[in-house]
Amino acid sequence: MTAILELRGVGKRFGAFSALRDVAFDVGERETVGLIGPNGAGKTTLFNVITGFLRPDEGSIRLAGQSIDGMAPAQRVARGLARTFQTAMVFPGLTARENIAMAVRQHAGDGLRWFGGARAASAAAEIAVRLLGDAGLAHRAETPLRDMSHGERRIVDALMSLALSPRLLLLDEPTAGLTRAESDRLLGILRRNHADTALLLVAHDIDIVFGHCDRVVVMELGRVIGSGTPAEVREDAEVRRAYLGSTGG
Amino acid sequence: MKRNIAMVALPAAAAAAAALLADDFVLRFLAEILLFGIAVMSLDILIGFGGLMSLGHAALFGGAAYAAAIAARQWGGDVALVLGSGIATGMVLAALMGVVVLRSGHLFLLILTLLMGQMVWEVAFHWREVTGGADGLRGLPALSLGPWTLSTARALFLLAALLAAVAFVVGRSFVAAPIGRALVGTREEPIRMAALGYSLFAVRFRALVLAGALAGAAGALFPFVNLYVGPQSVHWTQSAAMVIMLVIGGIGSLWGAFIGSAVYLGIQTYLSAYTDRWQLCVGLVFVLTVLLLPNGIASGLRILRDRLRRRGA
Numbered sequence: 082m083t084a085i086l087e088l089r090g091v092g093k094r095f096g097a098f099s100a101l102r103d104v105a106f107d108v109g110e111r112e113t114v115g116l117i118g119p120n121g122a123g124k125t126t127l128f129n130v131i132t133g134f135l136r137p138d139e140g141s142i143r144l145a146g147q148s149i150d151g152m153a154p155a156q157r158v159a160r161g162l163a164r165t166f167q168t169a170m171v172f173p174g175l176t177a178r179e180n181i182a183m184a185v186r187q188h189a190g191d192g193l194r195w196f197g198g199a200r201a202a203s204a205a206a207e208i209a210v211r212l213l214g215d216a217g218l219a220h221r222a223e224t225p226l227r228d229m230s231h232g233e234r235r236i237v238d239a240l241m242s243l244a245l246s247p248r249l250l251l252l253d254e255p256t257a258g259l260t261r262a263e264s265d266r267l268l269g270i271l272r273r274n275h276a277d278t279a280l281l282l283v284a285h286d287i288d289i290v291f292g293h294c295d296r297v298v299v300m301e302l303g304r305v306i307g308s309g310t311p312a313e314v315r316e317d318a319e320v321r322r323a324y325l326g327s328t329g330g
Numbered sequence: 331m332k333r334n335i336a337m338v339a340l341p342a343a344a345a346a347a348a349a350l351l352a353d354d355f356v357l358r359f360l361a362e363i364l365l366f367g368i369a370v371m372s373l374d375i376l377i378g379f380g381g382l383m384s385l386g387h388a389a390l391f392g393g394a395a396y397a398a399a400i401a402a403r404q405w406g407g408d409v410a411l412v413l414g415s416g417i418a419t420g421m422v423l424a425a426l427m428g429v430v431v432l433r434s435g436h437l438f439l440l441i442l443t444l445l446m447g448q449m450v451w452e453v454a455f456h457w458r459e460v461t462g463g464a465d466g467l468r469g470l471p472a473l474s475l476g477p478w479t480l481s482t483a484r485a486l487f488l489l490a491a492l493l494a495a496v497a498f499v500v501g502r503s504f505v506a507a508p509i510g511r512a513l514v515g516t517r518e519e520p521i522r523m524a525a526l527g528y529s530l531f532a533v534r535f536r537a538l539v540l541a542g543a544l545a546g547a548a549g550a551l552f553p554f555v556n557l558y559v560g561p562q563s564v565h566w567t568q569s570a571a572m573v574i575m576l577v578i579g580g581i582g583s584l585w586g587a588f589i590g591s592a593v594y595l596g597i598q599t600y601l602s603a604y605t606d607r608w609q610l611c612v613g614l615v616f617v618l619t620v621l622l623l624p625n626g627i628a629s630g631l632r633i634l635r636d637r638l639r640r641r642g643a
């Protein structure tokens with residue numbers, strides 16, 4: 082299996098506090114990897130370091146075999162890395178269609194276009210409407226995001242990232258605050274569209290992680306304390322003590 | 331379609347009527363409104379669409395005015411030369427400003443644009459041999475377009491009206507294009523824009539340079555309408571006046587800029603004849619607009635229009 086993401090010895094300190102210590106694991110191409118761990122384990126911090134929003138103090142990160150250390154977030158996106166945020170991060174004043182079209186245009190290389198922009202814009206709008214339709218939100222295309230429900234916003238958020246056709250998509254608790262039906266719908270959309278996309282998925286809902294992931298990485302206090310197939314992780318004594326035990330699993 | 335025709339026909343008819351009926355004083359005054367309107371509209375692209383608060387916009391407008399006046403004194407008043415030097419100056423100043431200010435947070439943006447603007451003012455005020463220092467520049471040659479001399483108030487007004495129309499079309503096409511939508515995205519949620527792969531700097535820099543070009547074009551004609559350019563035109567208080575015009579007219583509407591500039595300059599021109607306290611009146615109008623029409627007079631007019639339409643339907 083070739084790795085799309087390789088983390089080696091990644092460390093991040095906030096003052097004297099080590100939020101990440103010697104984090105090392107791989108995500109394979111087209112693989113779905115779950116990242117679990119109690120609150121404050123460093124999952125979001127790791128996402129910020131991988132995507133370039135935070136600079137790590139140690140370690141190296143490779144995407145598709147190439148070092149991305151020191152690159153700005155936008156450069157990493159251009160190499161096929163996309164993410165969502167723990168709280169849905171959308172453009173509240175813009176319609177659902179325009180939210181997604183913003184991603185489509187950038188992916189098509191038309192994001193900064195002025196001349197000849199009308200054609201690029203209408204092509205992007207068409208793709209955006211199609212994506213919304215696939216997700217069962219066609220009727221909401223012209224609704225501003227601030228008027229949509231939490232669940233709908235989460236779905237639009239995920240669609241924006243999918244519109245970038247990333248090689249690796251990092252999802253930070255995409256199902257938090259969603260009903261069971263909404264979670265299933267969102268994961269269904271991701272699965273349908275991610276044939277070529279590897280997923281690194283943070284979720285607190287153990288059923289979702291064990292049900293949908295090929296492999297699971299467990300973090301605690303900034304460190305990786307275990308990884309393996311869902312079955313292996315379930316049996317791991319340290320993982321049970323640190324995490325699963327505390328949730329009664 | 332009907333709306334598009336009205337949008338072209340109404341301003342064109344108003345301009346033609348003004349050109350036929352108004353006297354020289356009023357025509358020069360209207361030309362001044364249009365030129366400031368263009369500058370304020372370009373500021374609206376930054377503030378209204380990009381959320382980029384600037385207190386240095388007069389430096390782009392006034393810097394271009396100086397450049398155009400100096401070029402005209404050197405090489406004559408050819409319109410292409412005057413506009414070209416103004417636009418180029420506006421763009422260069424905006425680009426310099428962008429490199430310095432666009433990597434900072436929003437509070438610093440305000441202060442840095444102000445400081446950059448004051449640096450331009452320092453140059454205008456102290457470089458006497460070129461800018462005339464505190465006295466500014468007078469005695470400019472008449473503008474010319476090929477064989478025609480554009481020295482009458484009517485010709486200057488029509489030129490300003492034409493420039494305003496072109497600037498408006500350019501501004502609208504910019505904000506409607508992907509780059510303009512990206513600018514709105516950077517205002518709404520900059521972190522998301524970065525996560526979508528947009529370079530915030532690239533988006534904002536383009537908007538700033540475009541605003542510099544528009545403000546520069548307007549600034550280039552200003553000395554010829556006003557028959558004078560002085561350091562006050564690049565002073566930060568002039569930048570603040572533009573922000574006030576924008577708020578009165580309506581942030582985010584583009585055409586509101588022209589209304590705001592008309593209201594402000596109207597109060598300044600007609601009330602200052604009676605009282606020194608005209609700025610008090612501007613303040614009052616400003617407060618009333620903010621309280622009653624938070625989105626400016628433009629939004630008030632839009633509400634009025636929709637009501638009339640509903641009644642008509």
Ligand SMILES: Nc1ncnc2c1ncn2[C@@H]1O[C@H](COP(=O)(O)OP(=O)(O)OP(=O)(O)O)[C@@H](O)[C@H]1O
Nearest residue numbers: 095098100118119120121122123124125126127167
């Ligand atoms: N910018 C920051 N400055 C200081 N400390 C931070 C910062 N960001 C995160 N931390 C700390 O780092 C630790 C890891 O936080 P992080 O948000 O990565 O955890 P998490 O695993 O995502 O938790 P959760 O499940 O609650 O989202 C926490 O103790 C947090 O308080």
Ligand SMILES: [Mg+2]
Nearest residue numbers: 124125126167
């Ligand atoms: Mg988190």
